[in-house]
Amino acid sequence: MDLLVPILAAAVRSGTPILYATLGEIITEKSGVMNLGIEGVMLVGALTGFGVTYHSASPWLGLAVAFGVGAALCAIHAFLCVTLGVNQVVCGLALTMFGTGASSLVGRSLVGETIEGMRAFPLPGLSEIPLLGPVLFNQDAMVYLSFGLVFLLWFFLLHTRPGLKLRAVGESPIAAAAAGISVPTVRWMATLFGGGLAALGGAYLSVVNSHMWVEQMTSGRGWIAVALVIFGIWHPLRSALGAYLFGGVGALQLRVQAAGTSIPAPLLLMLPYVLTVVVLTGISIRKGKGILLGAPAALGLPFHREDRD
């Protein structure tokens, strides 16, 4: 118990940045747009969040600006993929390259600096609950916000009319357009919102977790988020479990390393990537056995004007 609680609490903390990115990608993909630029957008978010917090001493401002910059960056993706209808896979890769490069280039002067960042904020009362309290309610405000966001997005997607419209656009853009929904508008908004959340996840890493900016500090978390969307079958609640599972692996691996093990560090660091492949294979095998999965039917397919005319 003494060992379990800190590990579970750390799992939630290190799963949170992945969770934000995963939730964002779910919204984007539900509209039929695949954004493989998450890794780059997270890095830009991490740098923006850190830089703004460094200059303003306000972590909240840093996080908010990161959201805005992430959304603005994804306007490139939306313009090319939604408006011009180019290949979404390649465009996402371009976005990752650009984001990775731009964050390193612009962030040079901030390497080595530290900020106060955001501190833990135990929720009065709730944090006293045995086990659940210290794991879930002795965290920072961004963790609580992510709990809310998971339920909010779940409710939005499955129980509201705008959520239905979003899913319709991702399942059958032709039918959605015939019903009077503007497919490009919905896809633009979903792409911008998803990018904002991914940047927020990146900013969590620098502003809340480490209080530093390090080049390529996301180290593949953006890609893991893309995999978790599939693992979570495009469902916010399931994806949250996946994010905490990966957070747990990361936390565990850090602890094993700190405890001084004979296992070489590179082999421990492989764990999350190996786990991603294994988990993705597992879910794909189950899909083969006929379990209904939530992949939007029009995912990755551009909606051309002439299809509508």
Place this chain on the structure above:
Amino acid sequence: MRIRIEKRFDSPRWMDWGLPLIALLLAFGAGALLLAALGVSPLKAYAEMIRGALGDGYGLSETVVKAIPLALCGQAVALAFTMLVWNIGAEGQLVVGALAATAAVRFLPSENFLVMVTLMTAASALAGGLWGALAGWLKAKWSVNEIITTLMMNYIAILGLEYLVYGPWRDPTSLGFPLTPIFHEVARLPQFFGTRIHAGLFLALLTALLLRVVLRWSRWGYEIRVIGQNARAAAYAGMATSRHIVLVLFISGAVAGLAGMGEVAGLQGRLQPGFSVGYGFTAIIVAWLARLNPFAILAVSFLMGALLVGGDTLQVVMRLPLSSVQVLQGLILFFVLGGEFFRNYRLHFLKREGDA
């Protein structure tokens, strides 16, 4: 004024080379804005890049040196992309190829140059091929998303490289530096003209020729192109898509693995971390800019090699990090993608409603 968008049924020939050229110019233009915003003179930066990469014999030879792995990896990803299989794992396959070539030198040493080079070539192609085919097998059998698996396997391969050079394969005399011992003379590919251009160049040229011929003239190549253009039609025609996926990713990985062998046996003479500066990722731009054409890939990889050498010059002369090259690469890909819209569509600017 209204704009009407109309689909083209065939694009003018000049667009094949004209659009990528315009895309390159626009990308450098956008990059200039970013550099200027950072307080760096873009004109000076670009002049230094051109001077460094193309200005003298040394720069040109270094550009070719970097073009070799880019061309091989470019062919690797282009082959997979032709079938709409997204192999984002060329970087990992290249690393695994380098590991296998090093393993051949370590565990199967030979005194004979031809035997040693054959062993290294076979080992690197087999290892890279299997690394790619694993993702292919998962995709063919259970439709596991190959974008994610190939990407994750990049991280795994690079960490495997670190494990080996920091651990069991480290040169005991390296004073703690993460390096393997230097390869024996017979395990080195020859270099030419007193430059660092090595025999990997022939592998790159040969691969381009072979892939061009096979893709253009063989039944196998035809099926791959059909699957890429219309998977459903291919399935109705009875083409064995699953088998093609595994084989294409095997060949793709093998070609990238050869690039890794060229880097360790032709260039560095030993294995060390960070020997690849993301060739496998830059290869994606090479393939797309060349529109997946094996011969065009050769030309474009020279161009991208120049960009990398220019980036090295920027690092030395203007203290700009190599990430500035990555920014340019991302921009180039954005504009190339945007340009494809104009290949497929024509814009009509209408003065009044009802004009046609």
